[in-house]
Amino acid sequence: MQKFSICFISFFVLFSFSMINIFFFSYFVMNNLVYILEWELISFSSMSIVMSILLDWMSLLFMMFVSLISSVVIFYSKSYMSSELNLNRFIILVLLFVFSMILLIISPNIISILLGWDGLGLVSYCLVIYYQNIKSYNAGMLTALSNRVGDVFILMVISWMMNYGSWNYFFYLDFMVNDYMMMMISVMIIMAAMTKSAQIPFSSWLPAAMAAPTPVSALVHSSTLVTAGVYLLIRFNSLLIDMFFFKVLLLLSGLTMFMAGISANYEFDLKKIIALSTLSQLGLMMSILSMGFPDLAFFHLLTHAMFKALLFMCAGVIIHMMNDIQDIRFMGGISNFIPLTCLCLNVSNMALCGIPFLAGFYSKDLILEMVSMSNLNFFIFLLYYVSTGLTMFYSFRLTMYLMINDFNLLSVYNLYDEDYVMLKSMFTLMMMSVLSGSMLMWSIFSYPYMIYLPLNIKLMVIYVSILGAFLGYLMSNMNIYSMNKYLKSYNLSSFLCLMWFMPNLSTYGLNFYFLNYGQLMLKNIDMGWSEFYSGQGLVLILKNYTVFYSFFQMNNNFKIYLFSFVLWVCFLMMFMMIYLNSL
Amino acid sequence: MMKFLMMMIFMIPLCFKKNMFWMVQMMLFLMMYFFMNLMINVMYYCNLSYMYSCDMLSYGLILLSIWIIILMLMSSESLYKMNFYPNFFMFNLIMLLIMLFLTFSVMNLFMFYLFFESSLIFTLLLIIGWGYQPERIQAGMYFLFYTLFASLPLLLGIFYIFNKMNYIMIYFMKFFNFNLYLLYFSMIMAFLVKMPMYFVHLWLPKAHVEAPVSGSMILAGVMLKLGGYGLLRVLILFQKVGLKLNIIFIIISLLGGFYLSLKCFCQVDIKSLIAYSSVAHMSMVIGGIMTMNYWGFIGSYILMIGHGLCSSGMFCLANINYERLHSRSLYINKGMMSLMPSMSLWWFLLMSSNMAAPPSLNLMGEISLINSLVSWCWLSMFLLMLISFFSAGYSLYLYSYIQHGKFYLGIYSFYMGLSREYLLLMLHWLPLNILIMKIDYFMIWF
Incomplete structure (x- = not known):
């Protein structure tokens, strides 16, 4: 009966759902179909509140990826969470999470999108506080409240869309572009998307959400929660293409990419490094989106989902092996002990860096070449290429710390590579991280992008990657003397390694004022003047x-x-x- | 309508027999079922008999009050177990239900006033009769005098209207229009205190803290809605003067909603926190009603029903913890997820409904209220955003403080959730989230 555990059943259901979606995706993309299903809740005052479902190639493909990754993650958590007492609760929460994401993907209506949008926020809260400690408590609160900002913006968008008579934003994007109200709506949609996708003022929750169990991180940071904002903006892109705010978004997302890349180099927590790399990739997606290439952003979103989920799963295995220690300074030389896991880790890392002919290469290289082709200033160009270099930088540093350097754990240890449940799920995703780039390239682009560049700019990606790899190698071999040089620029170092102080600003920087004000109000009004009068x-x-x-x-x-x-x-x-x- | 009245009156003798606790509840369920099958027209008053009638607005609120009374009986099983005057308790509840039923169903404004005030008496008996601590006397006094103080002007206002117009049928009020400031204030202040509006809300947290679970449930579930019902009925008299003066109340309640949400973070008493959160929600309701547009009216109605179910359920949860830990303090009610993992689900569901997560009625209500208020003035957007954001904040604060972390080590003995309690919570949560499927009953009613 062990075979029919909740993990296996959920895996099976989700995997079959994914296969169904592949089938429908190919049918839809071949015949260029879009289906919209509407269920009307009520219609009055010539306003209709509907629950709508949009099925086109984009939503089907995204659903396929989400359900594939989540099925694999659930299969993986059968082993990873095997000693968990409340495994059922965990799996049900993960399923609810996937369900909310699917609801978000398929609804083109700003009211019915709330079902998925709020659901993601709430269930992610439950998953982040899954472990009963203070750290996950705080991280959960930060995550939920940051996401709630986005929910509130969506609620406000609803009120601004009331004048159109319906909340199917799908129908208004083309015709209402020059409307003043549409401008307000787009600003608020951008804000909502920025909270979900953790762009710069709101990015502190993303590394904090690492307090969740690793399978959840694999799911949250690859295909589900953080990509919701990107997906929403992809849907809204046709409207927002030539607005001023999109240039602001371009700057903010470029800075996010840069900031996350630098912070990842200062970080020693294995999961946090990966989380920051997710943040960097999200910045990449957002920025290419704000330059007007939604299909490229979507392409990178999907390939990134594959290798990032794989990276997290490998990290989970390593954390298990290392006796629940996440600090990479304890690790080293593990490729001698667990070669298969390290294989997966390396493949996903290389895909992340955009090593040719892995998944990341197709999307990332295309994005960078389109950036070079575009008419943008030098600063944005610099942000893109420095961040690409930084990706290589921290990936190489991570690889060095994990695999090449000396093994630093306690003298009693037990590393084994025979957990086939985890390995099977990892290998599924490894296949996909190798193949999905070229597969998607063939299937979703109806015509190839024309790239025409000078040789040096064409090779710029290679240059910055090699430079980044070299620096990463140097960083990983720094001795204590060189490390202490950080103290000379202590303020700068803490600025860079604390994500530009964003976690501090969005927790201590904010809540003190509000709590203090609440206390003041309680003292002066409820227990003061109101009572007195x-x-x-x-x-x-x-x-x-x-x-x-x-x-x-x-x-x-x-x-x-x-x-x-x-x-x-x-x-x-x-x-x-x-x-x-x-x- | 008389048949329901008769049914309730003839339930009174049943209360005084021994071991009839669940029987009374079953009879009320039966009545609920009959009432649900009542033929109801969307647009007009129907089921007219003598001076009672029912339109969609009162229909929903009567259903809510019957439902809450049933659940009150269900939640106060400990009274029955410990024989803490269960007969008188049941009698009290039946009388309260009669009063609420009559309040919502009478057509005469004076009779409305009469029953509106007399429901106060039975709630007061509930608080000072079955409360836990000596402070309940003070809380009862606060409760009584706050509401009475503002409702005597209401009585005079009703007499004035009667004197001028010679009839005070609620249905005909849509043909009157008074452009009188004093009358406006005297007619609505009673309802604003009842809602309660910010600045006159002090009685509510006190009453909630001291009341037994059934008292809290009826207070949050129905008593606050009496004020909203009254406003919805009465404001139609003051369309002109309302255009000038409603802005005062909108501003007070929106700012107050924000302040109250901040105050929720300073509470350490579970019941007090829930009470403050319900005041914050009610302030949004006041704002929506005072805009006097369609979205505002329907939104306030939906949020009243939704909040009635939701906050009543949260008080039940607070009581479930109280019965086990004998404390309402957040410092003692901790780490309950380790002890009662299934109850944690209900905490989460009701908490999320409280912060207007889909698909609850609260969400629909808040959307409508936001629509009405933003279309009234776009600047109200900022306060609404703050209220909506902080409502999530304190709901999560409540949930995570109670459920997460280490449990209190002074617990001597403990028992898991009973099936009665799970049923109780399900009966709160299910209508709250199922009714959204039939949202047109809430949205087309006038």
Whole structure:
């Protein structure tokens, strides 16, 4: 019965779903079909709220990738999470996560996209806080709240789209481009996409979300959560192509790419390095998207999903081997012990760097060549190429630390490469990271891109890669004396290694003010003025009056009171008599 | 409508027999079923009998109050187990239900006022009768006097309208239009205190903290909605003056909603936190009603129903923890996921509904309210964004503080969730998320 565990069943279902999607994808792309299904919830005031499903080659292909990766990840977690008590909870959460992502992929309606969009945020929160420790608690809160910013922007987009009479943004993108409201909508959509895809003001959650179990990281950081923003902007791209904000997005995403690349070089946590490389690749996707090449961004999104999931899975295996130690300074020389895992790791790393004829090469090289062809300034050009070099830099540094340098773990260790459940799932993805680039290139581009470049610019990718690899080699062999040189530029180093202080700014930098303000409000209004002018204050006034009058009544003045009463009655009698006499 | 009234009245003797706790609940379920099958027209008042009637607005709220009363019985099983005056408790609930039913179904504005106030008495009995701590007397006083203080002007306002127009049927109010400032304030202040609006909300956290679980449920579930119902009915009188003065209340409630969401982060008492969060949600409702447009009205209605189910469910959850740990403090209610993993699911579901996650009614309500408020003035967008963002913040704060981390080591004994409790929570959550399929019942009602 072990065979029919929840992992196996989920794997089977998702894998078959993926195969179905391949079939439909090829059918749709061959016949150039788009299906839109609509279920109307309500229609009034000539506004209709619908739940819509859009099936075209893009959504089908993306669903195929998502379900393939998630099926493999679930299969992998059968071994990775085998000692987990609540394995069912874990798998159900992962399935919910995949389900939300699929809902997000297929809905072209800004209301029904919330189902997937919010669902991703919530379920990712549950997955990030899966382990019961403070670090994952904080990381989960940061992730959920950063994503919530995006949700709020989507909610606002709904209110701005109300005037169009429907929330199927699909129909308005071409005709309403010059509308003022569409401009507001696009700004907010960009903000929402930036939170989900962790672009610069919001990027602190992405490395923090590493507190999740590794299979979740493999899923979150490859194909699902972080690509949701990119996917949304791909859908909105036809509208936003010639807007000023897209140039801002280009700058921000270029800077994200650069920042993540540098921070990855300072990092010693295995998973965090990979997370930062994800951030860098997301910056690449976003930036090429904002230059007006949505199909290239989508292409890179898919290939990146494959090798990044593989990279995380390899990292998970290594973390298991290393007795749950994630610090790469403890590792080294593991290619002697676990060659198959290292094979996968190397393939995915090389695909990430864009070594020719692996998956990353097709998309990344094309992107960089299109950048060189485009009419852009030198700064953007520099950001792209330096970041490409940095990718090679940290990948090579990681490889050196993991595989070449000396083994630094405790003297008692147990490395084994016979976990076939993990290996099978990794090999599936390794196949895909080798093949998917060329496969996708053939299937999704109906005509080839024309590239025409001078030789040196054409070879610029190779130059920066070789330079990056060399620097990475040097970095990995630094001794303690050279390391201490960092202290000379301490401020700069901490700026660069703490992701430009973004984690600090988006946690300590923000919450203090709001919490303090809330406390102030609680003290001054709820327990202060409001209470003074209604509850307690009223009691105080009444009490004071009561005391005042009872002072005259209860003390020795009682006889004065009585006397005055008698006097008053006498006066009353007198007046009555006068009055009666006058009748 | 009389048949339901009769049914409830004849349920009163049942309350005083022994061991009839679940019987009463079953009868109420039966009544709920009958009421659900009531023939209801979308646009007009129907089921007119004597002075009772029902349109979509009151239909939904009556359904909500019957449902909440049923669930209150279900959640207060411990009273029955410990024989803590269960008969009188049931009697109290039935009387409360009668009052709520009449409040929502009468057509006469004065009778509405009468039942509106008399429902106060039974809630007060619930709080000071079955509360836990001596402070419940103060909380009851706050509750009573805050609402009474503002509702006497309402009575005078109703008399004024009667004096001017010679009839005060709610249906005919759409033909009147008063352009009087004082009348406007006197007519709506009672409802704003009941909602409660910011600045006059102090009674609510106090009452919630001191009330037993059933008291909290009815307070959050239905009593707050009385105010919203009253506003929805009465504002039609003040269309002109409302255009000038509603801005005051919108601003107070939007700013107040933001401040209240911040205050939620300073709470260490679970019930107080939920109470503050419901005030924050209600402030959005006030904002939506006060814009006096279609989206605002339907949005406030949907959010009232959704919030009634959701916050009532959250109070149930708080009570489930309280029955096990005997504390409402967030510092003691910790790490519950290790102890009650299945209950954690319900915490998460209700928490996520509270922060307006799809597909809950709260989401639909918030979308409608945001639509109405942004179309009223686009600057309200900023406050709405803050409210919406922080609502997620405090919901997650509540959830993660209770569920995550190490559990309190002073726990002596513990028991898992009972099937009654799971059923209770499911009956809160399921309508909240299923009703979105039939959202047109909430969206086309006037």
